[in-house]
Amino acid sequence: MTQEALPSHLSGSIEEGPVDLLPVSTSETFDVEPPYVPGDEELAALEAFPDRFLDREQSWLHFNQRVLELSEDPKLPLLERARFLAIFASNLDEFFMVRVAGLKRRIAAGVAVRAASGHLPKEVLESIWATTAELMERHAAVFQDQIIPALKSEGIELVRWADLDLDEQKKCKKLFKERVFPVLTPLAVDPAHPFPYISGLSLNIAVLVRNPKTKKERFARVKVPPIFNRFVPLGNQRFVPLEDVIGEHLKKLFPGMEVLQAHTFRVTRNEDLEVEEDDAENLLAALEKELLRRKFGPPVRLEVEESIDPEVLDLLVSELGITESEVFRLPGPLDLRGLHDIADIDREDLKYDAFVPSTHKQLAPVESASPVDVFKTTRRGDVLLHHPYDSFATSVQRFIEQAAADPHVLAIKQTLYRTSGDSPIIDALVDAAEAGKQVLVLVEIKARFDESNNIRWARKLEHAGCHVVYGQVGLKTHCKLAMVVRDEVERGGGIRRYTHIGTGNYNPKTARLYEDFGLLTTNEAIGLDVAHLFNNLSGFSRNAQYDELLVAPDSVRDGLIDQIHAEIGHHQAGRPARIRLKANSVVDEAIIDALYLASQAGVPVQLLVRGICSARPGVPGLSETMEVRSILGRFLEHSRVFWFENGGEPQAWIGSADMMHRNLDRRVEVLVRLPGEQPVEHIGALLDLAFSPETGAWELDGDGVWKHNGGTGDLQKILIDKQRRRGRSSSRTPAAQDPASSR
The missing domain is CATH 3.30.870.10 (Endonuclease Chain A)
Structure with a gap:
């Protein structure tokens, strides 16, 4: 895709309605006109690689896999590993609510437009089922086989009901009677009661009860109240899942009935209210408006405990209207987002060292304790x-x-x-x-x-x-x-x-x-x-x-492409040239193609991408000078930075825009060119550190596989240590050192 060949939904629409209120920037944004324009030969060299874009959905799943790998890292503090398990679960929930839901809408509407990767929506969806099933099983295994035993060795126990002693059972019985029972509402299914609505992301108990007189069996659903702790504290840093407490006292909810079975399950629904960024979604505008009016979206995933009775599962699948591929059987407990509560317990020895941000040196008080103006x-x-x-x-x-x-x-x-x-x-x-x-x-x-x-x-x-x-x-x-x-x-x-x-x-x-x-x-x-x-x-x-600004939806894409082309011109003229971008996601085909052109011309290209990256680095003849890294850790790497060597006079931009269709086409985004040399040098030094061979990071290869490079340097820890040294230095102010200052 060339610079001119923008996504088709831009054609004609950019000047309709209120969009044209944002004026297009002019070439005055740059010191010189971009000296390079790709010719037919260069464009043909790109078209020779029809599979040059990685699938964005798989790339996102690989990002969440990197989060999961953090939970598997024994070098990280234990409670932080538990937190990464919770983050993985939350991330995957949103992926199903938004991305999987969008694919299902397109398939249901008969919109079979290939993605930039060349895959049809149905093909992408099938690959998602396989990858997510593997990741969810791995997620559960990390929790069961690594985190639970490691927590126990530190005196923190996550137990099931059968593991409770008599005193703990009595405590849970009292909790159920006084606080939980008044909140619960069992919903039965019979000719007078249709199958209840199951809200998205709620944890539920499927109960099978029998009338001892008529011997008729009935299905009922009990929602686990989200207002209580997901893991009930028992004292002495022991915890039991709330659904275990409820499940043990189901007879209180169904007096006179025999409780035959109880199984937890969880439904994920389409809860996205935003039009997605690809061409196909514009054909579904009417459907999107309908979704905005609807209170609840259709289900896109059913999680069940692996011990669930087949007949109960068949009932859930039938009533929820989902397919077998959307069912995920997992060892309990389900919904590990609740591990945030475990990660928050008062065990500082099992967490990252305490970190307090310091005041920027230009804003730090020097001669008094009063805040700087x-x-x-x-x-x-x-x-x-x-x-x-x-x-x-x-x-x-x-x-x-x-x-x-x-x-x-x-x-x-x-x-x-x-x-x-x-x-x-x-x-x-x-x-x-x-x-x-x-x-x-x-x-x-x-x-x-x-x-x-x-x-x-x-x-x-x-x-x-x-x-x-x-x-x-x-x-x-x-x-x-x-x-x-x-x-x-x-x-x-x-x-x-x-x-x-x-x-x-x-x-x-x-x-x-x-x-x-x-x-x-x-x-x-x-x-x-x-x-x-x-x-x-x-x-x-x-x-x-x-x-001094680039403003989307009018000028961010074109402005960045002009900057990339300018680097090609500098390289061809023998001047210093290099491109370094830091973003959450790099998906936009026009931007990636411009980066490919730069790489084909010999310009070094470095991308630091937290999440999705559709570019294929290191492909002979396409992207041999391109390097893609990802750094995850204690802090969420959220900044967007665009740094250009610019013939020996570097420029840097920061702003809100990721390299995605939604950011560049349907959002008001701003990038600002940093004034002065010092801020640009600061950004450059940070990128130098991020791409140092010693800095630990995941690296992407041309097949879409991410592998950790084995580097031992922790970028965020290095910056924390630097900040602490600066904080100690700034605390020794003249006012603090001068005995007269107390007068």
């Missing part, structure tokens, strides 16, 4: 933040809080995609509005699985007097922007814009767990670009020109 610091120079190593609370959060309290601040404008309900960011925006400042908040209420939360705090902002807008029809607003307009006339500076552009959400909780970059700047060109963009999003401005 973020505006004063940012006027002195740009601040490149790297979370979670740099504290979010003492940088971005403080930026918004100081803006809310500063009488010289006239306006605050911010995008919010996901945040926590008790966020100090929300509180600061409310305070600013109540203080009479102009506050514009662009809320993306369609953020997947956060819809209800976002609506709730959007209303809170509206009630406080903030101007809340919801972006443009047909586009999700995914960019991470905050702008503060400050009156500095008294300082001789007039009106000044302070801008933050990030790669992660304005969420103080996830900022401690997600790796992200952010730029605080007073750069006038960047500030003007962001001001125009906010006007585009909240009003009907059409005339903005972006000098």
